[in-house]
Amino acid sequence: MITQDPFGWIDEESIDRERTGLTRTLRPRALDTDLVDLAGNDYLGLTRHPEVTGAAASAAHRWGAGATGSRLVTGSTELHAELEGALASFCGFEAALVLSSGYAANLAALTALTASGSLLVSDAGNHASIVDGCRLSRARTAVVPHADPRAVRTALEAHGDGRALVVTDAVFSVDGDAAPLVDLAAICRSRGAALLVDDAHGFGVLGAGGRGALNAAGIAGERGVVATLTLSKALGSQGGAVLGPADVIAHLINTARTFIFDTGLAPAAAGAALASVRLLERTPELAGRVRTVAEALHRLLTAQGLTAVRPDAAVVSIKAPSPRSAVEWAAECRRAGLAVGCFRPPSVPDGVSRIRLTARADLTDEQIAWAVDTISRTAPLRARDAVS
Numbered sequence: 001m002i003t004q005d006p007f008g009w010i011d012e013e014s015i016d017r018e019r020t021g022l023t024r025t026l027r028p029r030a031l032d033t034d035l036v037d038l039a040g041n042d043y044l045g046l047t048r049h050p051e052v053t054g055a056a057a058s059a060a061h062r063w064g065a066g067a068t069g070s071r072l073v074t075g076s077t078e079l080h081a082e083l084e085g086a087l088a089s090f091c092g093f094e095a096a097l098v099l100s101s102g103y104a105a106n107l108a109a110l111t112a113l114t115a116s117g118s119l120l121v122s123d124a125g126n127h128a129s130i131v132d133g134c135r136l137s138r139a140r141t142a143v144v145p146h147a148d149p150r151a152v153r154t155a156l157e158a159h160g161d162g163r164a165l166v167v168t169d170a171v172f173s174v175d176g177d178a179a180p181l182v183d184l185a186a187i188c189r190s191r192g193a194a195l196l197v198d199d200a201h202g203f204g205v206l207g208a209g210g211r212g213a214l215n216a217a218g219i220a221g222e223r224g225v226v227a228t229l230t231l232s233k234a235l236g237s238q239g240g241a242v243l244g245p246a247d248v249i250a251h252l253i254n255t256a257r258t259f260i261f262d263t264g265l266a267p268a269a270a271g272a273a274l275a276s277v278r279l280l281e282r283t284p285e286l287a288g289r290v291r292t293v294a295e296a297l298h299r300l301l302t303a304q305g306l307t308a309v310r311p312d313a314a315v316v317s318i319k320a321p322s323p324r325s326a327v328e329w330a331a332e333c334r335r336a337g338l339a340v341g342c343f344r345p346p347s348v349p350d351g352v353s354r355i356r357l358t359a360r361a362d363l364t365d366e367q368i369a370w371a372v373d374t375i376s377r378t379a380p381l382r383a384r385d386a387v388s
Helices: 008-020 050-063 078-091 102-112 128-136 149-159 181-191 213-217 246-255 267-282 285-303 323-335 365-377
Strands: 036-038 095-099 119-123 140-144 164-169 194-198 225-230 240-244 315-319 338-343 354-358
Touching: 036 365, 050 267, 078 095, 078 225, 078 240, 078 267, 095 102, 095 246, 102 128, 102 194, 102 225, 102 240, 102 246, 119 128, 119 149, 128 164, 140 149, 149 164, 149 181, 164 181, 181 194, 181 213, 240 246, 267 285, 285 315, 285 365, 323 338, 323 354, 338 365, 354 365
Parallel strands: 036 338, 119 140, 119 164, 164 194, 194 225
Antiparallel strands: 095 240, 225 240, 315 354, 338 354
8 A cells, every 4th residue: 555645745845945044934914013114016105095995995896896707708897998998098008908917917928929939038037927928838938148138139030030029027026127128129120029028017117107117118009019017016906917009909818818717807906006097197206206215225225335236116136145144134124123025046046045125105215214224234244245
């Protein structure tokens, strides 16, 4: 009789994670907390804005708690259509399609816009959702060095005249640096390739009034350009969207499995996101304030001798000596009243652990100074010698 535990291998992997400082645990967020939050992605401070929460409650009362089905069955409401129109208009695209998450949006675009025999060219620093989308697609994937347009051109030239799609984050989530979108768009035009840009960390922060990185690069709405974004960061809600030419969006409606077979976005999330878009239209200065806060964090942290990457948007990344020291550093910050992100392998493509901060438009100058002092005081002994 076979008595071997079929999941015995889990204990072995758990021991290895604990030994290397890579164990992850869930920590429920308290309703009332005095923590200053530099870990979440509420860039514009809208997730608790009364107009946003009020719109969420109103949508739930009007349309119900859930979407009741997939978008193609019963899960599309007038609210979803209004949100899609608002996103497309605000960001400068012909059409938009709302999905249940930014992750689902990337999977939808990558799998629906490729085929067997086509080429996907993906930046080595791309988000996990892009990596998974590439794996699920039927295309051949060429992973190129980070932010290297010449490598993209070489990959496209080697592919010849066949169908090709270049995919990149607009702002990379680990270090907060921006992709060379102008150069990438020019290369794609010259080779007849499409460009897919995940603007999760640029939307609401970059561009005119927060219209995103593609707006800032002057490529929003171009025929060969498609964008994905999340509603869970700058808009303070939940969900994702794909933006592009109307025929591309129609194609996704008919072919993208994470759209066709997934329950639609809950009405409350759609209502909240729509309210945030309207708020951003009325208060474009919020986007500039986020960038000001990020730049101040970087300037003050580097003045303390810490190795922080200059931010192109809202993400400020500080190098840590090791995975375990990064965990301990984040824990010390939390005990002092400051929530910071902690990025370790496999979340970091270069294997270097980091403390990650996300700037928010509603942080005061006093909170910024206190946060920098807290991070500096709790820094591990070798943090100021961390690899740059």
